[in-house]
Amino acid sequence: MKNNKFETQCVHEGQLKDTLYKGAISPLYMATAYSYEETDRYPRYFNTPNQVGLAEKIAALEGAERGLIFGSGMAAISTALLAFLKKGDHVVLQNDLYGGTTNLVVEHFENYGIEYSFTEGLSAHDFEAKIQANTKVLYVESPSNPLMKIVDLEAIAQLAKNNSLVSMIDNTFASPVNQNPIAFGIDIVLHSATKYLGGHSDILAGAVACSSAHMEKIFAVAKSLGGNLSDLSIWLLERSIKTLSIRVRQQNENALTLASYLEQHHAIEKVHYPGLSSHPDHSLAKKQMKGFTGMMSFALKANIHRTTFEKSLKIIQPVVSLAGVESTITIPAITSHKLLTPEGRKKQGITDQLVRFSVGIEHVEDLINDLNQALEGAANEG
Ligand SMILES: Cc1ncc(COP(=O)(O)O)c(C=O)c1O
Structure with a gap:
């Protein structure tokens, strides 16, 4: 499946087999209680069959090793940031961001002892100018909301690598159809799946796509914060992405x-x-x-x-x-x-x-x- 083209992946990647009745679409597994004899399967561990299937689809569409689906874009964004920032760390963020992300940083990071700086402009030099000895993450959003400014993804990824930082992008406005930041060296891709991935103004969801190593860190925080999406919405989101x-x-x-x-x-x-x-x-x-x-x-x-x-x-x-x-x-x-x-x-x-x-x-x-x-x-x- 991974070798298929994007359009085919939208339809088929991560689809669950209906072995019982041989239906053409993923069956929906709504259980929140699974036998402990087999595995520690539980929705908040992001490992129900429908969650795992859709995570594989998102990973494929972004050219990532792993994906994870969240209950909202902000659940995905906050979990990813908190996975790489601890007390005493610093993050450099683009000055021109979705308001909810700005609010998360400005209203809450001080309580966690996390320092932050917003850039003056959107060039890699603007980001470099704000890097400190304790900086751990560079955070961008491109195209930006609402003025559709573009950040040079390759330059930001390189800057992050040169300084051993993790680069993150909110790829919501572009969608994986128009932009795959991992191909330019960005480490972590975030989505409000409420937007293009859902596409029908009826699902609130979020997604993360990145390497297995980065996902291990995100998952460790995610299962404690508990921002998973319900399996019913996961199933609907999978259906929506078929036409993405x-x-x-x-x-x-x-x-x-x-x-x-x-x-x-x-x-x-x-x-x-x-x-x-x-x-x-x-x-x-x-x-x-x-x-x-x-x-x-x-x-x-x-x-x-x-x-x-x-x-x-x-x-x-x-x-x-x-x-x-x-x-x-x-x-x-x-x-x-x-x-x-x-x-x-x-x-x-x-x-x-x-x-x-x-x-x-x-x-x-x-x-x-x-x-x-x-x-x-x-x-x-x-
Ligand atoms: C660019 C962008 N990122 C993140 C979000 C947050 O997503 P959600 O509302 O799904 O939490 C939004 C929501 O409008 C957005 O436009």
Whole structure:
């Protein structure tokens, strides 16, 4: 199975055999109590049949030796960080991260005696500048939320190796369809599987993929923290990932068309999409990504009434999460980045007119029409 192509792995890797009835899909094993005569099988040890099967699929999709599935993206992220950071250690994190990860670090790490620094920018030099004698981990997120900035994965991996550090990436926005960080030397790949892996806005889950040696350390913490996903959701997530490749490729294609459309629209100030040649990191994105994702953000011109725009959309829905098959928008200033001060948001380039757009798999012409009617309506009001 491991030698099969990505699309085939999405469908078949880690699938459990239905030896009893010879059904074509994985049977679901919901037991939380297994005989101790055979093994210490228990859901919180991440070793039920469905957990093990899906972990193999995730590992294959990321080109990793091992995978582990969690109850949320934050369970995966917090467990991985705590597996490599103890009292007195230090972590360097990208300045531009998912808000929940920033909150975990800023609100809790001091209680555990863990030191941290956020970078000034996203280059490897920016990370290097923050490395201290007690640094143990470099943490990145690429593309970043919501401005779709790109971090040079090869350079970060090399920097980590040169300094004997563990490198971690939140690969949620790219998904394994578009980016496999392990191929560039990154040690640990993290996902909010709630997003592209689940893809239907109905499963909350997380995932980790890495080497067996790193996984041993993560597992040792994971079984105590207890952040596993229930087998029922594991089974649903396995089903969702069967269509991951075709979903995300359609989202990539729609997003590229829409980004080009929006870029020339009179109501739009700027489009942030790594697939556009106007994006400052376009060539880096081309080097390390196979597609540019269904995620983008765009700034409305000052004369466009943002709330009218949001309320006028008929197909595209205003929601907090992302990466479902349905197109959605979010306003970072009032959702994901609302805890920052207005100055902090301004410093990061997150204005009140910025819209984050998660492109779905609908027909692209319908999405263009929906955006256009909402933009024209909001322009008349502006
Ligand atoms: C980039 C990124 N990482 C991590 C998370 C956290 O994932 P979850 O909500 O599944 O815990 C999110 C959630 O929005 C996210 O967007």
